[in-house]
Amino acid sequence: MQKQLVTRMKDSSDNFYFMINPYFPTEEIINQLRKDLLHLVRYYPSNQKVISEKVKRLENVTIPLLTVNGSCEAIRILLQNYTKKALVTVPNFNEWEISNHIPIPYDATTDEIRNAIQHHNVDTVCFCNPNNPTGLYRDDIQQLINEFPHIKFAIDISFIDFVDETIPPYPKGKNVILIKSLGKNYGICGIRLGYIASEDEEFINDFVTKIPIWNINSVTEALIDLLLEHKDEYEQSRIKIIQGTRKMVDLLKTIPYIKVFPTNANFVMVKSEKSITHFNVKSCDNKTGLDGTYYRFAYNANFKQLKELLQ
Incomplete structure (x- = not known):
């Protein structure tokens, strides 16, 4: 099926x-991958640090970042290892609902989210922004981040490139964890590529111990190199x-x-x-x-x- x-x-x-x-x-990118395929399948990719530096340049990210095998890898590790009780806006990408969580409507007001954080004593708040499947983009998340510095805010920004011609600024704060799939925007869903990033370097250093030494293959790394040439x-x-x-x-x-x-x-x-x-x-x-x-x-x-x- x-x-x-x-x-x-x-x-x-x-x-x-x-x-x-x-x-x-573009066709030029695909043709170059096809030309290099034999070499790519025979040899190992670079290590995580090298690949992540390339992704940082590709995505113009300056904070600590790890490259992951699609956003699902990052979401699962995050929820299973760093979260005890999460507030999750729903509906959402289903992976965000695998953990012990409190659902709240995706279009809840800022006050409703603020009250839910306090009432349910959650340690993490999860947004998909823009939301999947509704397409709603929230502009109040930074305000909540600033109000609750002791709460982790895990924000899936996989569709942020399509909010407007000018991409909105990413949420900031040491309590912010950004997760992004790079499949939807670059048209490479089958490659399985994404990243997790945070100003909290200690968190990123611990997160890297939860993923394999090679979680990104040579074909994907070669594609990242080509994407950098075709921005x-x-x-x-x-x-x-x-x-x-x-x-x-x-x-x-x-x-x-x-x-x-x-x-x-x-x-x-x-x-x-x-x-x-x-x-x-x-x-x-x-x-x-x-x-x-x-x-x-x-x-x-x-x-x-x-x-x-x-x-």
């Missing part, structure tokens, strides 16, 4: 399921996705049986009066607080066909 799913998604013009970058990596092309693709998503949202708003939620990501959540099963779109029936009437539409460069698909 999974093999059939992957085959169906590949090169599908009606794929609104997976959140990918349809404009990146301008990535930036162009990022802007195209932001502008294209806005147009896709406007189109969806013309469908009479669909309610469209505001979004600051490369996807949009809707509530539909009709079941949508005849093309590839993500049902949110496995998300806390949602049911099968909610769907997440990932940006697709062929979004104009939605007018016909949803008639």
